[in-house]
Amino acid sequence: MTELYQTQRAMRNIRRAALQRGVIGILDIGTSKISCLVLKFDGTGTFRETDGVGPMAGQANFRVIGAASTRSRGLRCGEIETMAETERAIRTVVTAAQKVAGVRVDHVIACLSGGRPASYGLAGEIVLESGKVAEHDVASVLAACDAPDFGRGREVIHAQPVNFAVDNRSGLADPRDHVGNRLACDMHVLTVDGDVVANVVQCIRRCDLELAGIASASYASARASLVEDEQELGAACIDFGGGGTAVSIFIKKHMIFADNVRIGGNLVTQDIAQGLRVPLPVAERLKTLNGGVEATGRDDREMIEVGGETGDWESDRRTVSRADIIGVMRPRIEEILENVRQVLDAAGFDFMPSQQIVLTGGGSQVPGLDGLAARILGPNIRCGRPLRIDGLAHQLTDPSFSSAVGLALFAAHPQDEWWDFEMPAEAYPARSLRRAYRWFRNNW
Amino acid sequence: MPVVIDHRPPRQPERPGQPRPRRDPAPSRLKYRLQRMWLTPLYRRMVRVGVPAFLIALTAGLWLSDADRRGALTGGVTALVDRVQSREEFQVRMMTVEGASPVVDKALRAMLPVDLPASSFAIDLTALRLQVIQLDVIEAIDLRIKPGGILSAVVTERQPALLWRHARGIEILDRTGHRVASVTSREVRPDLPLVAGEGADLATAEALELIDAAGPILPRLRGLVRRGERRWDVVLDHGQRIMLPESNAVIALEAAIALHRAQDMLGRDISAVDLRDPSRPLLRLGIDARNTIRQARGEPLLGPDGTILEDEQKGG
Numbered sequence: 001m002t003e004l005y006q007t008q009r010a011m012r013n014i015r016r017a018a019l020q021r022g023v024i025g026i027l028d029i030g031t032s033k034i035s036c037l038v039l040k041f042d043g044t045g046t047f048r049e050t051d052g053v054g055p056m057a058g059q060a061n062f063r064v065i066g067a068a069s070t071r072s073r074g075l076r077c078g079e080i081e082t083m084a085e086t087e088r089a090i091r092t093v094v095t096a097a098q099k100v101a102g103v104r105v106d107h108v109i110a111c112l113s114g115g116r117p118a119s120y121g122l123a124g125e126i127v128l129e130s131g132k133v134a135e136h137d138v139a140s141v142l143a144a145c146d147a148p149d150f151g152r153g154r155e156v157i158h159a160q161p162v163n164f165a166v167d168n169r170s171g172l173a174d175p176r177d178h179v180g181n182r183l184a185c186d187m188h189v190l191t192v193d194g195d196v197v198a199n200v201v202q203c204i205r206r207c208d209l210e211l212a213g214i215a216s217a218s219y220a221s222a223r224a225s226l227v228e229d230e231q232e233l234g235a236a237c238i239d240f241g242g243g244g245t246a247v248s249i250f251i252k253k254h255m256i257f258a259d260n261v262r263i264g265g266n267l268v269t270q271d272i273a274q275g276l277r278v279p280l281p282v283a284e285r286l287k288t289l290n291g292g293v294e295a296t297g298r299d300d301r302e303m304i305e306v307g308g309e310t311g312d313w314e315s316d317r318r319t320v321s322r323a324d325i326i327g328v329m330r331p332r333i334e335e336i337l338e339n340v341r342q343v344l345d346a347a348g349f350d351f352m353p354s355q356q357i358v359l360t361g362g363g364s365q366v367p368g369l370d371g372l373a374a375r376i377l378g379p380n381i382r383c384g385r386p387l388r389i390d391g392l393a394h395q396l397t398d399p400s401f402s403s404a405v406g407l408a409l410f411a412a413h414p415q416d417e418w419w420d421f422e423m424p425a426e427a428y429p430a431r432s433l434r435r436a437y438r439w440f441r442n443n444w
Numbered sequence: 445m446p447v448v449i450d451h452r453p454p455r456q457p458e459r460p461g462q463p464r465p466r467r468d469p470a471p472s473r474l475k476y477r478l479q480r481m482w483l484t485p486l487y488r489r490m491v492r493v494g495v496p497a498f499l500i501a502l503t504a505g506l507w508l509s510d511a512d513r514r515g516a517l518t519g520g521v522t523a524l525v526d527r528v529q530s531r532e533e534f535q536v537r538m539m540t541v542e543g544a545s546p547v548v549d550k551a552l553r554a555m556l557p558v559d560l561p562a563s564s565f566a567i568d569l570t571a572l573r574l575q576v577i578q579l580d581v582i583e584a585i586d587l588r589i590k591p592g593g594i595l596s597a598v599v600t601e602r603q604p605a606l607l608w609r610h611a612r613g614i615e616i617l618d619r620t621g622h623r624v625a626s627v628t629s630r631e632v633r634p635d636l637p638l639v640a641g642e643g644a645d646l647a648t649a650e651a652l653e654l655i656d657a658a659g660p661i662l663p664r665l666r667g668l669v670r671r672g673e674r675r676w677d678v679v680l681d682h683g684q685r686i687m688l689p690e691s692n693a694v695i696a697l698e699a700a701i702a703l704h705r706a707q708d709m710l711g712r713d714i715s716a717v718d719l720r721d722p723s724r725p726l727l728r729l730g731i732d733a734r735n736t737i738r739q740a741r742g743e744p745l746l747g748p749d750g751t752i753l754e755d756e757q758k759g760g
Contacts, residue, residue, distance in 0.1 A: 070469070088468065088470035089470065091470050091471055091473070091476045092469055092470040092471065094476075095471050095475075095476055095479055098479065098480070098483055099479070102483070103483060104480050104483035104484055207476070208476075208477065208480060
C-alpha cells in the first residue's frame with residue numbers, strides 16, 4: 001500500500017507543480033480523433049454572464065485559450081499501435097492548439113481510453129486510539145486498505161476513497177473529527193495495463209511535452225457529461241467512442257466502477273464498408289450524415305449516391321437507401337449496447353438507487369440511439385453533452401468532446417485531496433528520523 | 445501505327461495554380477520544435493527586440509569606428525544646421541528701437557553682439573535682454589524678432605526726478621531712487637531738485653513730497669540734506685536750514701511754512717529752525733540778531749564764529 005500512497009502523492013505533486021505554471025494542456029487521445037485544449041489557470045473568475053456560462057460547478061478558475069482536434073492516427077481500441085504515427089498526430093494537434101493560444105504548452109494531462117481498465121473496490125478499517133478521527137487516522141485508514149494482487153504490469157491510475165464509515169455511521173464524505181472507535185474506508189481503484197500507459201508516456205515525451213497527469217477516459221467523460229445531481233445520486237455514463245465504449249458509474253460524486261467495451265464506432269464504419277462495398281472514408285461519411293438505428297418507410301425511398309473514383313461506371317454510380325445503412329448499423333450498435341448491458345450487470349448497476357444512464361461520446365449522436373438504448377439498458381436514458389466551460393468554442397461542445405472537457409475539469413478538481421495527508425508513521429522504515437518526528441507529532 | 449496501343453487516360457498536366465495537397469498534415473519534428481521555441485516568451489523577445497537592436501548597434505559602431513567617417517558625420521550635421529539657420533527666412537536685417545533717447549539708442553545698438561544682418565539663431569534674446577537691463581537708464585525693455593527680419597526693442601527709460609550729491613559725485617535719480625545717470629556738475633540739470641547725504645536715494649519719495657510741500661519757499665530752496673540716514677534738513681539760501689523730524693516731516697515743514705507766512709519767520713535773521721521735537725520747536729538766531737540783543741543788554745558781542753569777542757574798549 002505504501003507504493004500506492006507514494007505514486008498517488010507523486011502524481012498529485014506533478015500536477016500541482018504544472019498548475020503553478022498557469023498554462024496546461026489537455027490531450028484527449030482517442031481512437032478516432034485527438035483533441036487538445038490549452039487551459040489557462042488565472043485564479044480569477046473571468047467568465048462573463050453574457051456568454052451563457054455561469055459559475056457552474058465551481059470550475060471558473062480556468063479558461064480555454066486554445067483548442068484543436070485532428071484525426072487520430074496509429075491507435076487501435078484506445079491503445080497506441082504505431083507510435084510514430086500517433087506522435088505525428090499529437091504534434092499536429094498541439095501545434096494547432098498552441099497557435100490558437102499563442103503560448104507554449106509544456107505540461108499535458110492525457111487520458112487513456114484503452115488499456116483494459118479494471119475496477120477494484122478496496123476496504124480498510126482501523127481502530128481509533130484517541131476515540132476521534134484525526135488527520136493521521138485518515139491517512140492510516142487509506143493505508144490500511146488491503147490491495148489485492150492487481151496482476152503483472154498493472155498500474156493504478158485512479159485511487160479514490162469513496163466512502164468513510166465511523167463505527168456504524170456510513171456514507172461520510174469527510175470523517176475528520178468524528179467521534180468513534182472504528183474508522184472504515186471504501187476505496188475505488190482503477191488499474192490499467194502498465195505497458196499502455198508507458199507507451200502514452202513515451203509518445204508524449206517524444207513530442208517534448210511532460211505528462212502532468214493521466215486519467216481514464218471513462219472517468220473524464222463522466223465528469224463532463226453527468227450533471228452534479230446525477231453524480232451525487234448515482235448514474236452510469238456510457239461514452240461511445242471510436243475504438244471502444246467506456247462505461248463508468250458514479251455515486252456520491254465519486255466513480256465506483258469503470259470498464260471499457262472494446263467495440264466502437266470504427267467497427268460500425270467497417271461494417272458499412274464491408275456490407276455496402278464502399279471505401280472506408282465513404283462509409284464514415286455515410287455513417288455520419290445518414291446513419292441511424294430506427295428505419296422508417298421514408299428511409300426506403302431516400303436514395304444516397306455512394307460515388308467513387310474507381311473508374312468503373314457501374315460501381316461509381318451506385319446508390320444505397322438509408323434503410324440499407326440502418327440495416328447494417330443497427331445490429332452492430334445493438335451488440336455494443338448488449339455488451340454495455342453485460343458490463344453494467346457485472347457491476348451491479350441494477351442495485352443502484354438511481355438507474356440514470358447518460359449517453360455521450362461521438363457515437364451517441366446517431367439518431368434514435370436513445371430509443372434503442374432505452375429498450376436494452378433501461379428507461380432512464382438521456383444524451384449528455386459536456387459541461388460548458390469558459391472559453392471553449394461552440395463547435396467543440398458536442399458530445400464527442402466530453403472526455404476532453406472532463407479532463408479539464410479533472411485538472412481543476414482532481415478529487416484526490418485525501419492523499420495529501422501524511423503517510424502513516426508505520427509506513428516509514430523502522431529507524432527513520434522522520435518516523436520519530438511523525439510519531440511525536442501525532443502523539444502530542 | 446504504334447505496336448502497343450496505350451489505353452490509359454492521358455496524363456493530366458499539373459495545374460500550376462493548385463498546389464498538390466499535402467499528404468501529411470503533421471509538422472515535421474524540426475518545425476514543431478521551432479514553433480515551440482518561437483512561443484517561448486524569452487526567446488521571442490530576444491529575437492524581436494534583442495537581435496535587431498544588437499545588429500543596429502553593431503553596424504553603427506563599426507561604421508563610426510573610423511575617425512574620418514565620424515568627422516564627415518559631424519561635419520555634415522553642422523553644415524546642415526548652418527544651412528538651415530542661414531536661410532533667408534531666419535535673417536535679421538535691421539533693429540528698431542522705440543522710446544529711447546539717442547544716447548540710449550546708440551548704446552543699445554552697440555550692445556548687440558552680432559553685426560546685422562545675422563541669423564536669428566545667433567541672437568540670444570534672453571541674454572541680450574539681461575545685458576541691456578543692466579543699464580541704469582533703462583527701466584524695461586521688450587525685445588522681439590518681428591516677421592520681416594526686424595529686431596524690435598521697445599524701451600522704457602527711467603524719468604529723472606532728483607539730483608543726488610554725495611561724496612563720489614552727482615547722480616540723477618528717478619522717483620524710486622534708482623540711479624539714472626551721473627552728471628559732472630549741478631548746472632547740467634538746474635531743473636531738478638538737489639538732495640544730499642548718505643541714504644538720500646533710499647528716501648526719494650519723502651524728498652519729493654517735501655519739495656512739493658515747500659510751495660512758497662521753493663525759490664529759496666537750495667536742497668535737502670539727509671541726516672544720519674533718518675531725517676531731512678531743508679537747506680535754504682543764506683545758510684538757513686529747517687531741521688525736520690524723523691516722522692511726519694511734511695507736516696512739520698507745512699507748520700514752518702505757516703509760521704513763515706504769518707510772521708515772515710524765514711525773512712528774519714534766523715540760521716536754523718529746529719522742528720525735530722514737534723512739541724518743542726526751536727529757532728536759532730543769526731549772529732547779527734544775537735549781537736543786537738547782546739548789545740541792548742550790554743553784553744560782549746559775538747564774533748562770526750560764535751565766540752565771545754574781547755571787549756575792545758575794556759581791553760584797549
